[in-house]
Amino acid sequence: MNARTLCLGILSFGDATGYEIKKMVEDGMFNHFIEASYGSIYPALTRMTEDGLLTCREEIQTGRPDKKVYAITLAGRTELESTLSEHPRDDKFKSEFLFIMLLSKNLPRTHVAQIYLKRLEDVRAEYDMIRKMAGECDEAGTRFVTGYGLAIFEAKIKYLEQNAGFAGLDASAVMESVAPQTNGRDAAE
Amino acid sequence: MNARTLCLGILSFGDATGYEIKKMVEDGMFNHFIEASYGSIYPALTRMTEDGLLTCREEIQTGRPDKKVYAITLAGRTELESTLSEHPRDDKFKSEFLFIMLLSKNLPRTHVAQIYLKRLEDVRAEYDMIRKMAGECDEAGTRFVTGYGLAIFEAKIKYLEQNAGFAGLDASAVMESVAPQTNGRDAAE
DNA sequence: GTGAACATGTAACAAGTTACATGATTGA
DNA sequence: TCAATCATGTAACTTGTTACATGTTCAC
Structure with a gap:
């Protein structure tokens, strides 16, 4: 897209x-299945305003650049x-992590274990983020897509935990350190 | 990558x-987390042979272009x-399907249902493909990555089946038609 | 005889990323 | 004082895709 x-x-x-x-696709609701950089967003916005798909009102600010607030027009909705x-199109999934695991037999064991552990941590962190977002969903569409993300990330975590032996890690190494005050994933459900 | x-x-x-x-990333073991086209593979192969990372032996064939069989060199392994x-880097996941579901409230209901159903079928088909590959794995790395794919696709299927109501479909509509002779996913495990 | 599989390759094109440029404010 | 957040934007660059070019064999 x-x-x-x-x-x-x-x-x-x-x-x-x-x-x-940018914020929304970076740390918001959509981050797990969308990505975009300023370099693609800003030109698209400018271009579409010229094309009549958006309108732009400038909010003057002091001390920082004026805000350009965009709104979709009727033509924009039709286009959308x-x-x-x-x-x-089919979902696109690319994983350098899996590629490394695929070739891991030719790599130093400690390196593989280290990458594996870091990946598990990263996946857990992203899971927690989606979970936080899911709590704020007030609408069917957003609930559906965050639910989808949650389901996939749960599966990833489970698989990584259960197959830690592949990377030469034992069960205790992959146990999640339980945070003392906040209740993580485990307690909340 | x-x-x-x-x-x-x-x-x-x-x-x-x-x-x-190309075949391997298209319908082989790696298709669920890698992609590449001829336009990127052939130039890379040529270039790396020039760089001494690969060697190439030509196998003469009649009736079709000679085969160029590439082999990795020591320098290639070092580089790898x-x-x-x-x-x-983080896994990359992009989903136009989820984007459509996100915005589905502004779309014709039948269209959403149709897309949803097709997606479920596609996911099942891809699952079956990975499953077939998984059966042929004889090595730890390939077993691990196919297992990972299987785990994720199982989660996707389950989520899509359980949330069919979101697309206005009822449970019977998403039931998998059981093939008469071959045993599918359900019976095999 | 029609399309798929086998087999390699290039060139034009599309799309997006990275780094740069600018600059005030705020919190640690 | 250092990094982060707010805020917009451009230009060079990287990367890969699509379509084209060529031609045989085999199965339906």
Whole structure:
């Protein structure tokens, strides 16, 4: 999905600046299945405003650049719906981690174990983030996609925990250190 | 991961042609977490041979272009190990399907249901493919990565089956049609 | 005889990333 | 004082995709 459609879709939920759109795909609700950089967002926004798919109102600020708040137009919604009516392409999944595991027999054991452990931590962290987002969902679409993310990340964590032996780690090494005050994943469900 | 490392990694398992490498990432063991096209594989192979990371022997064939069988050199293995010693980047996951589901409230219901059902079928098909591959794994690395794929795809299928209501589908609509003679996923485990 | 599989390769094109440029404010 | 957050934007670069070019054999 290109940057245009992405911005259009996010703006269909409500007005936003380029900066805010970036935040949403970076640490927001959508981070687990979308990505985009400023270098693709800003040009897309400018271009679509010229094309009449968006309107832009400038909010003057002191001490920092003026905010450009974008809003989707009727033409924009039409365009979005037309794009969305095409069949979605297959999900794209690329994993350097799996590639390394695939070739791990030729790599130093400690290195593999280290990468494995870090990956497990990263996956847990991302899981917790999605979980936090899921708590704030008030709408069917967002609930569905965060639920999907949660389901996949749970499966990843479980698999990594149960197959730690592959990386030469034992069960105790992959146990999650339980945070003392906040209740993590385990207690919350 | 770039096309160079990809080819190097696959060739570390054994000699292969560009065509064969493409097949492996297209319908082989690696298809669920890697992708590459001829346009990136062939130039990478040529370039790396020039760089001394690969050797190439030509097998003359009649009626079709000569086969170029590539083999990794010692320098190639060194290069590969050095690349692999860097920490892997985060997995990349992009889903147009989820994006459509996110925005589905503004889309025709029948269209959403149709896409949902097709996605479920596609995911099941890909699951079955990985499963078939998994049966042929004779080595720890390949077993690990196919197992990982299986775990994720099982989670996807389960989630899609249990949340079919979101797309306005009822339970009977998402039941897998049981093939009469071959035993599918359900019976085999 | 029609399409898929086998087999390699290039060139034009698309798309997005990275790094740079700018600069105030705020919290540790 | 140092890093992060807020805020926008561009240009060079990397990377890979798509489509084209070529041609045989085999199965349906």
